[in-house]
Amino acid sequence: MNGKFFQISLTSINSLLILLWTYAAVSKLSDYQTSRREMLNQALPSWLEEILVWGVPLIELFTAALLLFGKSRLYGTFLSLCLLISFTIYIGLIKFNYFDYIPCSCGGVIGSLSWEQHFVFNLIFIVLAATGVILETNRGELTSN
């Protein structure tokens, strides 16, 4: 792979993931009461929801921090992929009526998106994060060719 194309791809994916996690975390923390209510409305055990009220924005910020630095970037990209897959599985369970009721889609990255739109949005970012993991892990091989 062309070294410059490799660098641009990796930088773009990395920047998009940082943007995503920073926005998602800070928008939750800046309107804590609303995001707490939205989380408590989700179809999860209440003890888990109480943990996730703080847990989700904190892990999102942690992921963004890992992505900022070269040494931890691979871990950040991999954690991004895991988080996105988890969120997407949750959406899938909602759509397949696994839970007793369909909660509001307000607690997602962008509150105004429906569950279907969130699903597509997540799939796009899963592809980006997976590409990022592949590029990061094969950095040596790809840049030398």
Next chain:
Amino acid sequence: MKTLKINFSVLALILGLTLAFTGSAFKPAVVGDLHAKISGVWTDIPDNYTQGVDYTCVESGQCTARFDLQGSEAPSDENMIPSSLEDGTYQ
């Protein structure tokens, strides 16, 4: 190239922070009287939006909504501000 990458990462971080803060700063002004659905009846509740909200909406149903009430008009689907409806059960 390394310097350029660091700059893009920081730029993305700043953009994320800016979008999040401007998004919350430019939220539409709160209008209408806040009511909660308690035992199937829309009941007036204290509107402490600015001081922090002390209720939660759990699971399914209609939780809270704002109503554009004129005089002694009772809250109903007709005078509800549609975008204000929060899903869940009021607690």
